Amino acid sequence: MEDQLQLEQRVKELHKLLNEYGHAYYVLDKPLVPDSEYDARMRELIDLEERHPDLIMPDSPTQRVGGEVLPGFTKVVHDTPMLSLSNVFNEEDIREFDRRVRADAGDVTYVCELKIDGLAISLKYENGRFKQGATRGDGTVGEDITTNLRTIRAIPLKLSEDVTIEARGEAYMPKKSFMKLNEHREEEGLDVFANPRNAAAGSLRQLDPKIAAKRNLSVFMYGIGGEGAAYGLDAHSEALDYLDRLGFRTNPERRRCQDIDEVIAYIESWQDRRQDLSYEIDGIVIKVDSFSRQEDLGFTAKSPRWATAYKFPAEEVVTTLLDIELTV
Numbered sequence: 001m002e003d004q005l006q007l008e009q010r011v012k013e014l015h016k017l018l019n020e021y022g023h024a025y026y027v028l029d030k031p032l033v034p035d036s037e038y039d040a041r042m043r044e045l046i047d048l049e050e051r052h053p054d055l056i057m058p059d060s061p062t063q064r065v066g067g068e069v070l071p072g073f074t075k076v077v078h079d080t081p082m083l084s085l086s087n088v089f090n091e092e093d094i095r096e097f098d099r100r101v102r103a104d105a106g107d108v109t110y111v112c113e114l115k116i117d118g119l120a121i122s123l124k125y126e127n128g129r130f131k132q133g134a135t136r137g138d139g140t141v142g143e144d145i146t147t148n149l150r151t152i153r154a155i156p157l158k159l160s161e162d163v164t165i166e167a168r169g170e171a172y173m174p175k176k177s178f179m180k181l182n183e184h185r186e187e188e189g190l191d192v193f194a195n196p197r198n199a200a201a202g203s204l205r206q207l208d209p210k211i212a213a214k215r216n217l218s219v220f221m222y223g224i225g226g227e228g229a230a231y232g233l234d235a236h237s238e239a240l241d242y243l244d245r246l247g248f249r250t251n252p253e254r255r256r257c258q259d260i261d262e263v264i265a266y267i268e269s270w271q272d273r274r275q276d277l278s279y280e281i282d283g284i285v286i287k288v289d290s291f292s293r294q295e296d297l298g299f300t301a302k303s304p305r306w307a308t309a310y311k312f313p314a315e316e317v318v319t320t321l322l323d324i325e326l327t328v
């Protein structure tokens, strides 16, 4: 009979190891151990929990994929609305945005972020534990997709601090996973998804979490719901670094820009490089960095006045004659 105390000790140790390995692999994209080691430790924990179900904790790494298929999704009213971004399409628009911002808020600095082409999500944590995840919905009311979001390894089940916080970000399907999924669907005679955003949305709308778990989704978190100032943060760039420290995955390509010329240079630098990314982006988000400047600017009914999204020109899909002949 294994000693109960030793078992509890080993289970705690395996939680710690698997959370560390998982964070390094799925959040930092910097694996600490070979997959074989990760799998062996996960296998050991699953066996221990099967033999001693009393040792299963809700935030155990083995508890990401729930058992039951949901009858439907319940509604979630967002504490603060999840608004959408206004769009700009060219340099003139960008400079006009900057003029309006400086007219109301004076000199500002910006943060530029890649605009991930996925679907907006809200993640709520209480005392550092993942409690609820929701879609944007209509901005005021979203759908509770907690069970599906728990299956995304880049979403921490437990934060590095016991803080109560709402993080907002974008769930997405990497390009490679999208191609593989469509190949599978084609083989099975199913409809293929038009793009990774639809594939991610379709995956998170599954009522069976086992399906979502197989879709290899990921996330990039890009903000804190409510007042960032409540966490002693003065600027958006600080909020992103805080999300990193808490254990969230944020996009490493973000850039602080001193003025709009730097913003434009950053955008131009990504015009052609975006096809090298392992995920799709449809633009660049420009945000005033200082929270007090953001407060001076406020919101319109639909969007923040302290941010906008530059959208890349849609890539025309060129179908050569050869392709047409092949599909005939």
Ligand SMILES: NC(=O)c1cc2c(=O)c3cc(F)ccc3oc2nc1N
Binding pocket: 082, 083, 084, 085, 113, 114, 115, 116, 117, 118, 120, 170, 222, 223, 285, 303, 304, 307
């Ligand atoms: N898709 C994105 O990569 C992305 C999207 C948004 C938003 O939709 C968004 C909406 C707001 F009302 C305010 C800030 C935001 O910041 C954002 N930042 C991003 N990086």
